[in-house]
Amino acid sequence: MKHSRVALTILFCVGAVAGYGQTSGTQPDNTKVNKRDRNAGEATADQQKVNAADRDLTKRIRQSVMADKSLSTYAHNIKIISQDGAVTLKGPVKSEDEKRAVVAKAVAVTGSADKVTDQISIMQ
Numbered sequence: 001m002k003h004s005r006v007a008l009t010i011l012f013c014v015g016a017v018a019g020y021g022q023t024s025g026t027q028p029d030n031t032k033v034n035k036r037d038r039n040a041g042e043a044t045a046d047q048q049k050v051n052a053a054d055r056d057l058t059k060r061i062r063q064s065v066m067a068d069k070s071l072s073t074y075a076h077n078i079k080i081i082s083q084d085g086a087v088t089l090k091g092p093v094k095s096e097d098e099k100r101a102v103v104a105k106a107v108a109v110t111g112s113a114d115k116v117t118d119q120i121s122i123m124q
Contacts, residue, residue, distance in 0.1 A: 054082035057109065061087065064105040075102055078120065085110070088117040096122060
């Protein structure tokens, strides 16, 4: 009898944990934005160049964005894609002010607004 209680308790706990891990079917916030990235002409993170200069450029922009604690998690997670010295910024941010701040940081690092392509969207 005692062993059956222990076995039943373990079985109940395993069932509860398995049920807890189920997804609710809610889509991530930026699902629609990610669909845009499937277009052949769009710059995506897998197109990031492996040369040292582009990696360093992306790193310096990311460090600048992450250092600004006034920005939201969305802004901190913006996609930064460097290709031959040109940078594309993608992803959602919470406000126009955040968008301007992220773009300004990228322009400051690259040295020219002509080298930064802004594809950042503002969450509704």
